[in-house]
Amino acid sequence: MFLPVPTPVEVVSHRLRVPLACSFKNPSALCSHETLKISQSRFGHELPSSHSLHWRPCSSRQQSKSFCRAISTESVASLVESPYRDLACCGLSIIGALVLVKGFDVLASSGLIDQKLSRKLVHTTSGPLFVLTWPLFSADPAARFLAATVPLLNFLRLLGVGSGVIQDKGLVLSVSRSGDRSELLKGPLYYCIVLISVALLCWRDSPAGLIAISLMCGGDGLADIIGRRLGTIKLPYNSSKSWAGSAAMFLGGTIMSYSLVSLFCNLGLFSCYQPNVLLPYISGIAFIATVVESLPINQVVDDNISVPFVSLALSLMVTNSLVLPCS
Numbered sequence: 001m002f003l004p005v006p007t008p009v010e011v012v013s014h015r016l017r018v019p020l021a022c023s024f025k026n027p028s029a030l031c032s033h034e035t036l037k038i039s040q041s042r043f044g045h046e047l048p049s050s051h052s053l054h055w056r057p058c059s060s061r062q063q064s065k066s067f068c069r070a071i072s073t074e075s076v077a078s079l080v081e082s083p084y085r086d087l088a089c090c091g092l093s094i095i096g097a098l099v100l101v102k103g104f105d106v107l108a109s110s111g112l113i114d115q116k117l118s119r120k121l122v123h124t125t126s127g128p129l130f131v132l133t134w135p136l137f138s139a140d141p142a143a144r145f146l147a148a149t150v151p152l153l154n155f156l157r158l159l160g161v162g163s164g165v166i167q168d169k170g171l172v173l174s175v176s177r178s179g180d181r182s183e184l185l186k187g188p189l190y191y192c193i194v195l196i197s198v199a200l201l202c203w204r205d206s207p208a209g210l211i212a213i214s215l216m217c218g219g220d221g222l223a224d225i226i227g228r229r230l231g232t233i234k235l236p237y238n239s240s241k242s243w244a245g246s247a248a249m250f251l252g253g254t255i256m257s258y259s260l261v262s263l264f265c266n267l268g269l270f271s272c273y274q275p276n277v278l279l280p281y282i283s284g285i286a287f288i289a290t291v292v293e294s295l296p297i298n299q300v301v302d303d304n305i306s307v308p309f310v311s312l313a314l315s316l317m318v319t320n321s322l323v324l325p326c327s
């Protein structure tokens, strides 16, 4: 939502001592009532009450840390602006993805870890690492599209290798269950589609995408890693899944979601309520996603689709009561 006065206000962060471009043009860059009040007094007019309803205080922890959230998308852009910045971030992420997959390929082919574990470690780590690159991008509207090219290139690579057009034994080894290249066209391909969709639809403006990715990666990924090792007691309604696997999914998904959402809040990309409000919501979503993952429906719909889809839908439903967007 845009407010009428476009002139930027320079506010100096008490913590970082850097000028922040907090403006009415992008009121969402202002994250605390204090900043809002100061900006109002400088402009000498009241904000429309309908807009004020969208403002909720940053947590006291956040307010004590800095006057205005230091790294709003706009302020990051003003600090390190370069036409090549998003291209550089995109290039680094592409290299990061290649190194990650190659690293697990080396670990699996040298016998240091087994192939199934390698696949699940790629599954657990790629999504959150991808998300961690988002704050590095600028506030340019095209940034999310550049970010999305990283999973898109991996999607095309999986398509090429999975269909046999490109030969890449390393990728097959680190990403397939049994060494069969056609497996790349299922779970891993859906995984990349989810990353592309979340980057384009949610980007870093809301916690919904972060929660969906966390439950697909930290949740579903850990369910397999822990379930295969400790999952002796099976679920009564699904003999291929265990209590240990589901508990790991719930805990891993909750911890990863909470950590990423808190990190993005602390970076000023959106502002959240206190942990005592945020955590119950996130664990509620993680619980429902865990139940969905545990159902015997894997033959009908892949976990990499059902888990993020349900998490995203639920997160989007509760997001407005959890945060106020900062970009």
Ligand SMILES: C/C(=C\COP(=O)(O)O)CCC[C@H](C)CCC[C@H](C)CCCC(C)C
Residues within 6 Å of the ligand: 092, 093, 094, 096, 097, 100, 101, 119, 120, 122, 123, 126, 127, 129, 130, 133, 150, 151, 152, 154, 158, 175, 186, 187, 188, 189, 191, 192, 195, 303, 304
């Ligand atoms: C193994 C994978 C999914 C399998 O799922 P499931 O069937 O076992 O449930 C994940 C495959 C990931 C892919 C090959 C690599 C994705 C890289 C990612 C798009 C970008 C990471 C960037 C970062 C900076 C390292």
Ligand SMILES: Nc1ccn([C@@H]2O[C@H](COP(=O)(O)OP(=O)(O)O)[C@@H](O)[C@H]2O)c(=O)n1
Residues within 6 Å of the ligand: 187, 220, 223, 224, 225, 226, 227, 228, 231, 240, 241, 242, 243, 244, 245, 246, 249, 293, 294, 298, 303
């Ligand atoms: N809730 C869960 C999920 C998986 N697992 C274990 O992880 C293995 C693979 O899980 P899955 O069938 O969901 O595999 P993916 O489709 O995610 O690769 C199962 O065979 C179980 O041994 C579990 O014990 N409990």
